[in-house]
Amino acid sequence: SVLTNSKRLAAYKAVDNHLDSSTRIVGIGSGSTVVFVIERILQRGGLKEAENEKLKKLDVNNCVFIPTSFQSRQLIVDNGLNLGDVDQYPVIDITIDGADEVDDNLNAIKGGGACHLREKVVAEISKKFIIVADYTKESKVLGEKWTQGVPIEVIPFCYTLVLSSLKKLGCPSPNLRMAKAKAGPIITDNGNFVIDAHFGPLDGTKLFDNGNRNTPGDMMKQIKLLTGVVEVGLFIDMAEIVYIGCEDGINVKHI
Numbered sequence: 001s002v003l004t005n006s007k008r009l010a011a012y013k014a015v016d017n018h019l020d021s022s023t024r025i026v027g028i029g030s031g032s033t034v035v036f037v038i039e040r041i042l043q044r045g046g047l048k049e050a051e052n053e054k055l056k057k058l059d060v061n062n063c064v065f066i067p068t069s070f071q072s073r074q075l076i077v078d079n080g081l082n083l084g085d086v087d088q089y090p091v092i093d094i095t096i097d098g099a100d101e102v103d104d105n106l107n108a109i110k111g112g113g114a115c116h117l118r119e120k121v122v123a124e125i126s127k128k129f130i131i132v133a134d135y136t137k138e139s140k141v142l143g144e145k146w147t148q149g150v151p152i153e154v155i156p157f158c159y160t161l162v163l164s165s166l167k168k169l170g171c172p173s174p175n176l177r178m179a180k181a182k183a184g185p186i187i188t189d190n191g192n193f194v195i196d197a198h199f200g201p202l203d204g205t206k207l208f209d210n211g212n213r214n215t216p217g218d219m220m221k222q223i224k225l226l227t228g229v230v231e232v233g234l235f236i237d238m239a240e241i242v243y244i245g246c247e248d249g250i251n252v253k254h255i
């Protein structure tokens, strides 16, 4: 489909532009777009048929891949790539991950896959953090297209308190994310719950009593301070380059 191809385009371009024979430690994000990141790595590493044999070879056997979730760990293991963890590799060369929405400042909403805590750890210890996404993720203002809400990982014991704190912060209907193939709420890889809180477009037009505004940065800070919150799916000033796959090519965004 056009959407799938746009994901593949973005993922391939990011791998081709940033992974080469000097690459050693690679963070692998979570979600559906990073599946194509692995696909391209396998092609470049000679482990999978590539349409263009002249591709710069990736020395995959000398690379170690760091997962950001159980799903991303499965991608690494199932494809026979070397698996590492953040304790063995406290500094990562480059991480490529997806996003739910990206604005013109390269700030992102992440956590659609409920993996944003480990994604943020891996992104934070990476020298270079690259986002790959399809064209439905590109927005002028965060919260404009992604209306499912900012994903917030919370301690199960605290979710009722966090729900009421988010309402006081201006979210009319924060929502405990329920599982589909399991009764009850989804449980993250860290054993926690996720609350999705939509605040509308984070356009900075709202001024709080404490002097903060409803900008991505101020909202990330205010949500993070709420008792019971573990991590917020707002990635502020973290991505260096964003590859947006479009129907007719790639839109590369960097500051």
Ligand code: DER
Pocket (backbone or CB within 6 Å): 029, 030, 031, 032, 033, 034, 097, 098, 099, 100, 109, 110, 111, 112, 113, 114, 115, 116, 119
């Ligand atoms: O949860 C996340 O942050 C993931 O990166 C996810 O949101 C990416 O979604 P995708 O399936 O569109 O790549």
